[in-house]
Amino acid sequence: MTRRQCAHRIMDTVPVAMRFIRREMRGAAAVELSVPQFRTLVLLGRRPGASLSEVAEHLGVTKATASVTVARLVGRGLVDRRTDPEERRRIALTLTGSGAGHLELARQSTVETVARALSRLPAEDVAKIGEGMALLQQVLTEVTSSHGH
Amino acid sequence: MTRRQCAHRIMDTVPVAMRFIRREMRGAAAVELSVPQFRTLVLLGRRPGASLSEVAEHLGVTKATASVTVARLVGRGLVDRRTDPEERRRIALTLTGSGAGHLELARQSTVETVARALSRLPAEDVAKIGEGMALLQQVLTEVTSSHGH
DNA sequence: TATTGTTATACTCTATAACTATA
DNA sequence: TATAGTTATAGAGTATAACAATA
Numbered sequence: 497m498t499r500r501q502c503a504h505r506i507m508d509t510v511p512v513a514m515r516f517i518r519r520e521m522r523g524a525a526a527v528e529l530s531v532p533q534f535r536t537l538v539l540l541g542r543r544p545g546a547s548l549s550e551v552a553e554h555l556g557v558t559k560a561t562a563s564v565t566v567a568r569l570v571g572r573g574l575v576d577r578r579t580d581p582e583e584r585r586r587i588a589l590t591l592t593g594s595g596a597g598h599l600e601l602a603r604q605s606t607v608e609t610v611a612r613a614l615s616r617l618p619a620e621d622v623a624k625i626g627e628g629m630a631l632l633q634q635v636l637t638e639v640t641s642s643h644g645h
Numbered sequence: 646m647t648r649r650q651c652a653h654r655i656m657d658t659v660p661v662a663m664r665f666i667r668r669e670m671r672g673a674a675a676v677e678l679s680v681p682q683f684r685t686l687v688l689l690g691r692r693p694g695a696s697l698s699e700v701a702e703h704l705g706v707t708k709a710t711a712s713v714t715v716a717r718l719v720g721r722g723l724v725d726r727r728t729d730p731e732e733r734r735r736i737a738l739t740l741t742g743s744g745a746g747h748l749e750l751a752r753q754s755t756v757e758t759v760a761r762a763l764s765r766l767p768a769e770d771v772a773k774i775g776e777g778m779a780l781l782q783q784v785l786t787e788v789t790s791s792h793g794h
Numbered sequence: 795t796a797t798t799g800t801t802a803t804a805c806t807c808t809a810t811a812a813c814t815a816t817a
Numbered sequence: 818t819a820t821a822g823t824t825a826t827a828g829a830g831t832a833t834a835a836c837a838a839t840a
Contacts, residue, residue: 497771497772497775497776498760498771499760499763499764499771500756500757500760501775502759502760502763502771502772502774502775502778503755503756503757503759503760503763504756505774505775505778505779505782506662506666506759506774506778507666507755507756507759508778508782509778509779509781509782509785510659510662510663510666510778511663511666511680511681511684512705512782512785512786512789513655513659513781513782513785514659514660514663515705515706516785516788516789517655517656517659517660518808522808522809530829530830531660531830532660532829532830532831533829535660547798547799548798548799548800549797549798549799556661556664557664557830557831557832558831558832558833559798559799559800560799560800560801560831560832560833560834561830561831561832562799563799563800563801564800564801564829564830564831565829565830567800568829583798583839583840584798584838584839584840585797585798585799585838585839585840586797586798586799586839587798587799606652606656607649607652607653607656608649608652610651610652610655610656611647611648611649611651611652613784613785613788614648614651614652614784615648616784616787616788617780617784621780622646622647622648622651623646623651624773624776624777624780625651625654625655625777625780625781626646626650626651626654626777627646627773627777628773628774628775628776628777628778628781629651629654629655629657629658629659629777630654630658631766631770631773631774632658632662632774632777633654633657633658633661633662635762635763635765635766636658636661636662636665636762637661638765639665639762639765640661640665667831671831671832679805679806679807680807681806681807681808682806696821696822697821697822697823698820698821698822706807706808706809707808707809707810708821708822708823709808709809709810709811709822709823709824710807710808710809711822712822712823712824713806713807713808713823713824714806714807716823717806732816732817732821733815733816733817733821734815734816734817734820734821734822735816735820735821735822736821736822
């Protein structure tokens with residue numbers, strides 16, 4: 497398979513998968529979360545106290561966009577936002593108890609749904625998908641960070 | 646790798662890849678296209694005369710959403726929309742000359758960019774990604790169509 | 795001056811609900 | 818009645834530009 501053919505497959509498949517995930521994230525859990533909201537919560541679960549810039553970097557969006565997304569999460573009581581006392585330009589973002597709970601619920605139910613879809617495949621094919629995903633993520637992360645957005 | 650682990654990888658990778666594609670689609674070509682707009686043009690290139698319902702099905706969205714997306718493409722002169730004379734409830738959608746041209750440009754430049762990102766990998770890994778994508782697309786298409794949206 | 799973050803503006807995607815026109 | 822499509826409304830993502838506060 498040529499790189500171009502592979503690129504075509506990525507362009508065909510990724511939007512389909514994205515829609516699948518988005519729909520599950522919205523409908524499945526008790527709390528509706530958009531994909532960027534979910535990913536923000538995931539980051540804050542891993543790095544409590546992250547700044548807005550770190551969120552923007554993780555989401556791959558501008559700070560203005562990340563600021564709006566974070567503001568919505570703060571407004572819904574899922575994230576706590578306070579000024580970093582050591583560096584007063586920064587904000588320190590953390591999950592609230594509610595945010596941590598909703599994150600776990602949404603994560604579990606979405607993982608569950610995706611895993612159920614995969615249950616139609618033999619374990620071998622599941623492993624191939626996983627491997628392909630890992631490779632793709634790695635190469636895109638490298639390329640994206642070398643651009644410098 | 647368990648199905649759950651694979652699901653996690655899909656959930657991590659797909660949004661990253663989606664953002665990459667979206668950005669290239671917006672910035673790279675002469676004409677900015679959103680991902681749904683691009684995918685609509687791709688469908689009409691393959692099935693000239695498709696109805697709105699076919700577009701909605703292909704995009705995986707409601708007819709209302711597809712109607713808006715199509716209206717934008719018609720407004721920009723990329724798509725021609727006319728009533729099907731045999732079945733006056735339906736519309737027949739086709740690419741205009743301009744639409745066909747822009748589709749080719751956007752497709753080539755996006756494929757090119759994705760392929761360039763893949764050039765960091767050995768051919769073997771590119772093949773693994775392609776295979777993973779094909780398997781994922783197939784399983785999601787099956788699951789989605791058996792839901793019946 | 796440079797960096798962090800916010801706000802205003804504008805555009806797109808998306809769904810639901812209510813509608814029109816056709817079958 | 819049922820189907821194809823549109824429109825109104827509302828909410829979210831996204832970028833750019835202009836801005837305030839801090840370093």
